Amino acid sequence: MASQIRDMVNPALERKGMTQEELAEKIGRSQALISRFISGVPIADATARAIAQVLDLDADELIQQVQRDKLERRMKKIKSQYIPVLGEYEIESLISEKKPLDVGHVNVLNEIPLLDFYDQDPNKAERYIVPTGVELDTNKSFALKVKGKGMTDDKIDEGDIIIVDPKAKIKHNDRVLAVRNGQQEIRRYQKAGDTVLLQSNTVPEVPIIILSQNETTKVIGRVVFLHKIF
Structure with missing residues (x-):
């Protein structure tokens, strides 16, 4: 300073x-x-x-x-370029000035390999600075460039960059990154009793997935931050 x-x-x-x-x-x-x-x-x-x-x-x-x-x-x-995609309580916790400066980096991927996506050589991936106050596992988290209609929703547009943390706790109505039949999709994670539903407004052919009944779908992690590209 x-x-x-x-x-x-x-x-x-x-x-x-x-x-x-x-x-x-x-x-x-x-x-x-x-x-x-x-x-x-x-x-x-x-x-x-x-x-x-x-x-x-x-x-x-x-x-x-x-x-x-x-x-x-x-x-x-x-x-200043980031827009949170979290709940109000989480937003308040992110902007709290009580948290120390803790800077980390994550890899920016063009797509998620079907196997273990975070086993890529970090030296071959673009590095992305994680905003201060965002708590995530920087060893497993990654940034992803949004491509395709299924990766968009009311806040996320093509060309944006999302940060996904596979280790973050997922709660009702959180945005998650899922892979369905090898296709990447952003969906809302919703719980109805013991049933987990993955909902999408941009995949009309499969708007709702019942996770326990769909072995071809895997939740990769929670979307913790969105970087808008204008």
């Missing part, structure tokens, strides 16, 4: 008896860049290292703080 960078750099300038302009001249940069950096604007790691060397600061510590600032800015931008 800006205050942490400021608290590291300003005392070091005072100890050195150096102004921002003099520091900028030492590292071959503008005084405006130094001023923006102290106010919280991230800079390149190489520039941060040069500043640390001139001011006798711990270069690794300063660079780590720069990286945290960059990540926090990126997270704020990405999080």
